Each structure stands twice: as structure tokens, then as C-alpha cells.
Amino acid sequence: MKTSIARKILMALSGLFLLLFLFQHFIINSLSVISADAFNSASHFMGYNPIIQFIIQPILLFAVIFHLVMGIVLEAKNRKARSVKYAVNGAAANSTWMSRNMIITGLTVLAFLGLHFYDFWFPEIGYKYVEFGPEDPGRYFGELQHKFVNPVRVALYCTAFIFLALHLLHGFQSSFQSVGFRHNRYTPAIKKLGNIYAIAIPLGFIVIALFHYVSLLN
Amino acid sequence: MSNTMKLTLKIWRQKGPKDSGKLVDYPVDHVSPDMSFLEMLDVLNEQLVEKGEEPVAFDHDCREGICGMCSLVINGRAHGPQTGVTTCQLHMRSFKDGDTIYIEPFRANSFPVIKDLAVDRGAFDRIIQAGGYVSVNTGAAQDANNLPVNKNDADKAFSAATCIGCGACVATCKNASAMLFVSAKVSQLALLPQGKVEAQDRVLNMVHQMDLEGFGNCTNTGACEVECPKGISLDNIARMNREYMVASLKKEN
Ligand code: SF4
Ligand code: FES
Numbered sequence: 242m243k244t245s246i247a248r249k250i251l252m253a254l255s256g257l258f259l260l261l262f263l264f265q266h267f268i269i270n271s272l273s274v275i276s277a278d279a280f281n282s283a284s285h286f287m288g289y290n291p292i293i294q295f296i297i298q299p300i301l302l303f304a305v306i307f308h309l310v311m312g313i314v315l316e317a318k319n320r321k322a323r324s325v326k327y328a329v330n331g332a333a334a335n336s337t338w339m340s341r342n343m344i345i346t347g348l349t350v351l352a353f354l355g356l357h358f359y360d361f362w363f364p365e366i367g368y369k370y371v372e373f374g375p376e377d378p379g380r381y382f383g384e385l386q387h388k389f390v391n392p393v394r395v396a397l398y399c400t401a402f403i404f405l406a407l408h409l410l411h412g413f414q415s416s417f418q419s420v421g422f423r424h425n426r427y428t429p430a431i432k433k434l435g436n437i438y439a440i441a442i443p444l445g446f447i448v449i450a451l452f453h454y455v456s457l458l459n
Numbered sequence: 460m461s462n463t464m465k466l467t468l469k470i471w472r473q474k475g476p477k478d479s480g481k482l483v484d485y486p487v488d489h490v491s492p493d494m495s496f497l498e499m500l501d502v503l504n505e506q507l508v509e510k511g512e513e514p515v516a517f518d519h520d521c522r523e524g525i526c527g528m529c530s531l532v533i534n535g536r537a538h539g540p541q542t543g544v545t546t547c548q549l550h551m552r553s554f555k556d557g558d559t560i561y562i563e564p565f566r567a568n569s570f571p572v573i574k575d576l577a578v579d580r581g582a583f584d585r586i587i588q589a590g591g592y593v594s595v596n597t598g599a600a601q602d603a604n605n606l607p608v609n610k611n612d613a614d615k616a617f618s619a620a621t622c623i624g625c626g627a628c629v630a631t632c633k634n635a636s637a638m639l640f641v642s643a644k645v646s647q648l649a650l651l652p653q654g655k656v657e658a659q660d661r662v663l664n665m666v667h668q669m670d671l672e673g674f675g676n677c678t679n680t681g682a683c684e685v686e687c688p689k690g691i692s693l694d695n696i697a698r699m700n701r702e703y704m705v706a707s708l709k710k711e712n
Contacts, residue, residue, distance in 0.1 A: 244666055244667065244670055244703075244707075245636075245666065245669070245670050245674075245676045245677070246666055246699070246700055246703045246704075247703075247707065248676065249676060249677060249700065250700065250704060315676050315678070318675060318676060319633070319634035319635070319636075319675040319676055319678070321568070321675075322567060322569070322634060322635035322636070322673060322674060322675030323566050323567050323568060323634075323635040323675070324568055325566055326566070327532060327535055327563055327566055328469070328471075328482055328561055328563060329534055329535035329563070330535045331534060331535030331536040331540075332535070332631075332633060332682060334535075334536060334540075334685075335536070335631060335681070335682040335685035335686050336633075336680040336681055336682040336685070337680070340678065340679065340680035340681065341633055343678065411679075414679075415678070415679040418679045418693065418696070418697055418700075419700060420700065420701075420704070421697045421698065421699075421700035421701030421702075421704060422697070423693070423697035423698075
């Protein structure tokens, strides 16, 4: 934690963990397109399995908070490392926009996460641990659909995922570099996989959202 | 001389470390495309001296791309618009008649401006002093076959050793991170049997010094690798991250 490389490695590890989480979240969400029952039972399992609720969920929360706090701290430190800026900056010639703007894409995703917590996570935690509502394995699908009625919310949702895609286009491959995993044979494949992941998964979330929005129109 | 160029230079002038500095316009005429960039500045300086003005201070020494003294950020790019060359190897044929050229010093708080375009890169020396060496006296060269080195490792070590310590990686990095330089200096020794013995202490000490000097944190933008005049690879940074991880886990106190 005290040195730049330690922070870099932890940033990468928390990011990799979040990538895994996002993937399983995507799988469960896609069930909602295939069958309401399947989505309900998967959500109920995630919501009531003690290992997931009391071990994985706290780790996840910690990873999210760590990744965002550290991301902001690092950005602040990095800005301080050059107080007089260049009059002309040719950065576009040597690096991608995504790699230079992780703080912008990251903060956009964070803002969305706020909305997402407000929409789903707080009510869920409130229902289960404050109101002690009864277990109701059939409620999830309706709750999900309900959020995709408002076109403004759907638009916000889609925009956030575009920013997430930009974040991951750099983040996926960058995390491998940070933990020192770089190899002539495997790195090109990791970069390809990263690009596929960064585009396919957010696009998948967008398609799911649009699917529900359209199916609720009539 | 019909093919000479007329240029407008916007040069960073700063009287000393405490001065706030500003860009000043200098028109230059009759610039031959065959001049090197530094020769063009020499011509400008002679004109300034003739006029009784203070010449522009800039660093240089070998003027053949090996010493790492020349610096300059030219139109927003460290060592100018070409890749794989230092400022002293850049020629005026890379520019067009009528161009406006911005010339700024390498900017990083760890590289304070001494005057105009000259910056203090002593931070690099202190990082080397923290561990960028092999501490035993090796004496006369022994028979080469006594110390077999894998050809692949020898090549990688040699590539890392081509780093001339110019600091373009820091100047280019949006975070002013020195990771490319430090990783080259860690790698050139870590890959060879003579350097392996102290590899763990070396990486810990050099990274520690790098942090003390106030360089920013690497975010893998890869800009350094593109602008490095010697083509030092990001492989070295990955290697240093690995070496650092192992060394800090194994460290006894
Ligand atoms: S790594 Fe390249 S850019 Fe950085 S100091 Fe060495 S030669 Fe210069
Ligand atoms: S003056 Fe020596 S490398 Fe440019």
C-alpha cells in the first residue's frame, strides 16, 4: 500500500475481481430475457445464499470501494506530479483516449452505480435486513422490469454502459500488465479477449435493458 | 536558397528555478531542412547573442543519440514528432515552411527547470544510486564460457541497457511516471547472473527512491514506450512489477 507498485497491483487485482463479478451479473441478467422463472430462482439464490450474502458480498463491496477510492487518490497524486502543464500536448499520438481518461469513465460508472444502488441494492437490503420482509422467490423479475419502464432511466443505463465499455477497453488488458503478466505469446490474446469482453458485456447489458423496455411498451 | 524555411518558434523562457516562465515568440528565417533541430537552435542563439539578448538554454552533449542529455518537448511530443530518435537526431526536414513550433522543457515536478529548456534530471541519478549497480568488484573479465547466459536473456538485458536515461518517458507520461526508466535499469541487471544476486534488494530500493522523488504512478497508457528514443519495451515494466511483487513478499523485514 505504501509504494506505487503495490498500489498499482492492488488496483489491478480489485479490477480483475470486479470483472469476474460483472460477468456473473451479466449471466444472471441474461436469464431475464430467456425466462422469468430462471431469473427469479437465480436471483433468489444469490440473495439468500449465506456464502454469497455474508462472504462474497462484503468482499465485493470492499473491492468496489477500494477500487474507486484508490482510483481517485492515484489520479490526485498523478496530477500533482506535474504542476506546470504543457502548452501543447501531443498525447493523442502516443496513447489511447481510454487509457488517458480512466478517471472520467470511472467516475461516470460510479455515478451510475449510485443510481443502481438506489434502485436495487438499498431496497433489497432494506427489504431483507431492515424490514425483515418474507422470502418471496417470485418478486425479482417484476422489480427488474419495473425499472425499465421509464425511458430516461433506460437512456442513463445505456450511457453508463458505454462508459463502462470505454473503461474496460483499457482496464482489462491493463490489469494483466500491472500484475506483471506479459508474454509474447499470451499478451496479444489477452488484449483481444479484453476488447471482446469490454464491448460484448456492456452491449449485452444494454440489449437486455432495451429488450425489457420494448417488451413493456405494449 | 529557395528551399529554406521560415518558422515561428514559441520557446519556453524561464530565468531560473523560481521564475514562473512563459512562452516567447521567435521568428527564424533561412532554416535549412538539413539542419538538425539543435543546430537550428544554435543559429537562433547566435542571433540572440548578436542582438545582445540572453541565448536560450538547452541541454545537449553528444549530438548523436547516445548520451541522453538533449531533451525538449516539441509540439507536445518528447524528442519531437519522429519516433525512435532523440532531439539531437531530429532534422528540420520534419517540419514545413511557415510552421509554428512549440518548444517546452521536459515537464515533471521531479525534473525542476534549471533555466529555459534545461531541467534537472538528478532524480534519475539518485534512483541509480539506490541500487542500479552490482556491488562487487568483478576484476578482470573471466573466460566467457564460465558464465553461460541464455541468448534470449542476454538480448533482453542488452535491449534494456540501451536506455540512455534521457527522461522522455517521464516527460511524455500523463502521470509523469518514471516506470519505464526504472524498469529498464532493473531489468538490465536482473536478467544476468551477475545481477541476480542482488535483484530483490535492487528492485525494492530503486522503486522506493523513485517514489521518494515524487514521480507519478504508472497507469499503463503505454505513451512512454512510443516516445522512448531507444524503444524500451513495456515488457520491462511488467518484469519490474513481477520482481517487485516477489521481492516484497519474500522480504524478511
Ligand atoms: S526508457 Fe527511454 S525514454 Fe526513458 S529514460 Fe530510458 S531511453 Fe529515455
Ligand atoms: S545530445 Fe546526446 S543524445 Fe542528444
